[in-house]
Amino acid sequence: MYTALYRAYRPEVFDEILGQDHIVRILKNQIQTDTTSHAYLFCGTRGTGKTTTARILAKGLNCLSEGDRPCGQCSVCREIKEGTFLDVIEIDAASNNGVDNIRELRESVKYPPAAGRKKVYIIDEVHMLSTGAFNALLKTLEEPPEYVVFILATTEPHKLPATILSRCMRLDFKRVPENVLIGGMSEICQKKGIQVSDSALRIIAANADGSVRDGLSILDQCISGGDTKVDASDVLEFLGASGEETFVELTDLIRKKRTSDAIVLVAQALADGKDVRQFMRDWVNHYRNLLMTKFIKNPQEIINMSVENIDRIRRQSETIELTEINQGILELSRTINEAKWSTQPRILLELAIVKLSSVSAGRTPIMGMTSERMISSEPAGSQGYYGKPAGSPLQNATSGSPGESSVSEIGHAPDEDGNKAAPEPKDYDRIWKAVFEDGEASKGSFYIVGSGAALTSIEEHSFTVTVRSGHVKAYAERNRELLETLMERHTGKKRSMKIAETGAGAASMESEASMEDIAQEAEKLLGVNVEIK
Incomplete structure (x- = not known):
């Protein structure tokens, strides 16, 4: 036996x-x-x-x-x-x-x-x-x-x-380190006269997740076919996992907005017997590897892959933006969590592909923003943050409704000399509302800017934000880079931010939020009593 x-x-x-x-x-x-x-x-x-x-x-x-x-x-x-x-x-x-x-x-x-x-x-x-x-x-x-x-x-x-x-x-008892697992399994393979490649052992150790028993069970499965040689492709076949080249190609297709080709590629991988949930986990891990190679010069020990695969990942990471990696990890992690309770995880994966492709086809997402938030639009006639009617902060790029323009197109109409003109003052509230929404999706405390500041001027190379208090001014100063990036996104041009306080000659803000309102918002957010002194 x-x-x-x-x-x-x-x-x-x-x-x-x-x-x-x-x-x-x-x-x-x-x-x-x-x-x-x-x-x-x-x-x-x-x-x-x-x-x-x-x-x-x-x-x-x-x-x-x-x-x-x-x-x-x-x-x-x-x-x-x-x-x-x-x-x-x-x-x-x-x-x-x-x-x-x-x-x-x-x-x-x-x-x-x-x-x-x-x-x-x-x-x-x-x-x-x-x-x-x-x-x-x-x-x-x-x-x-x-x-x-x-x-x-x-x-x-x-x-x-x-x-x-x-x-x-x-x-x-701690999880057993992967290098220790690899050493132990290598000794067993030598005793049994079986040749297992280093890359195969690394894949087994990574999937064992620190469990010696799980690692040996996977190894047992791989050698049960009677072969005396086991390589990485054999291990991936037994695990129902896909090779790194699949995820490199899939990620490239997403970035090139080739949604149909990406779905076909996934269909081919699943037709070969790959487990859909394992496929999603491996794809998230690929995005994580892109993140590691972006910041670490020699990531071999962290990634636990062959040198060839690491080179493939590094080449891709050099061409992909950090925000795209962030969006991929967030979207796929959410999909994996939902797939735990779904009888149709494949449909959720295909939906995630469509969403990621749509994000790549549109503007670059803000860190932490979900894809639903990025393609949402407001009903007509909604009120701005300062009591004025505000248009949609971000119209659906596919709607094509006549007579409507997205915030990102404001100020892009060329003048007589062919130069793009700055936005009109009537559009300031619409732009500021869109900036506020994007910033709030990125940072929960961004409501301080929306309720205590207003966009009052946009010049050729700068824009002016008028704040109500020194507290709001300090917050805006700390988030200068984010505000300038958001303004560039919604006006189409890089401008530096100027900060003015009310009473210093700047235009006054309509319907300003009182300090009591800010305190109430802070109490809701933090769950503590806030006293104004």
């Missing part, structure tokens, strides 16, 4: 445990100095070695060797490995979680070890015990007989009562 890799190559002594050196050091020292605790709590994510370490600790407490314990060779160590040693009792709390089960355990604790020095109880998934079972265990866990050791293992320590936590020595 075939034995799975994670069982066949389970560590038998402390030195074989991967990635938990801090715990191994503690336990080895306690065994050598005979200072072991009466109760341990092993916490950590799945597949990090909690149960395996518990068994090795049980071996160390009962090992017959005179040297380092456990030796892994004596009769006690072999019996514990085979699960036949009478004094090591493993309990699955998921299926034995009642009060009666714990009462039976308490009765068995009274009897001394039959063959070893210590009687060890390993309770796996201990967080599954009922409240009554926890209460029944408390006294025994606090003061067990000197020959009894409890080892509790759980992936969710927050579900344990504080009374249990306080009675145990807690040891937290």
Whole structure:
């Protein structure tokens, strides 16, 4: 009968445990100095070695060797490995979680070890015990007989009562680093005579997400076909994932507004058996890789990819804007979250492609702004922030309604000499409203500018914002770069910002928000009382 890799190559002594050196050091020292605790709590994510370490600790407490314990060779160590040693009792709390089960355990604790020095109880998934079972265990866990050791293992320590936590020595198992996983899997492949490429091992380790068991399960799947050679394409095929070249091409199609070609490319990938949710996760990771290569000179260790793929990503990152990367990550992350509960995740992915293509076809998004916000429009006749009728801040580019112009086109009509004229004063409120909405989507505190300032002048190379107070002036100064960028977007020309205060000769603002209004808005936003002094 075939034995799975994670069982066949389970560590038998402390030195074989991967990635938990801090715990191994503690336990080895306690065994050598005979200072072991009466109760341990092993916490950590799945597949990090909690149960395996518990068994090795049980071996160390009962090992017959005179040297380092456990030796892994004596009769006690072999019996514990085979699960036949009478004094090591493993309990699955998921299926034995009642009060009666714990009462039976308490009765068995009274009897001394039959063959070893210590009687060890390993309770796996201990967080599954009922409240009554926890209460029944408390006294025994606090003061067990000197020959009894409890080892509790759980992936969710927050579900344990504080009374249990306080009675145990807690040891937290970390996710195993990818380079450690790669080294461990490489040794196993050498023992089995299988050639696995470094890129294949990196992909397996990345998908294992710090779990040794998950990594070995994926490796087991990859070599189960009988091949003696495994490369990256084989691993991607087993995982239902796509190669990096697919996401490079897909991202380029999005940027070139070739929506139909992008949807066809995804359809081809899914037709090859790729999992749609995995595809979305891999695409988000591609955008993350673009972000890393944009800021990090040597991203090999962070990205965990072949040099060739990193070069492909770097070339693409040099041509893509940071705002596009941001929008891709936000849109796909939202789609992945919705796909968890959907029976049609493919449709959500295709919708995300259409949205991202539409954003690329329009103006560049502001960081943090959703695609729905960018293509929205206001009903006619809505009021501006200062009581004036305001037009649509951003008309739908595909509407083509006659007689209407978007804010971004204001002031673009050429004069007699062919130069683009500055916007008319009648358009100032419309422009400022659009700037305010975009800024508010980027920064929640941007309402301070909208309620305490107004656009009062647009010159050839500058524009003037009139503020009501020094507080608003300071805020506008801190956000100068963002305001100038937004104004450029809505007027079509780069201008520097001038700030004027009311009473300093600037035009007065109509229907100014009072400090009380600002305080009320701040209270709603921050959830605290704001006093005006």
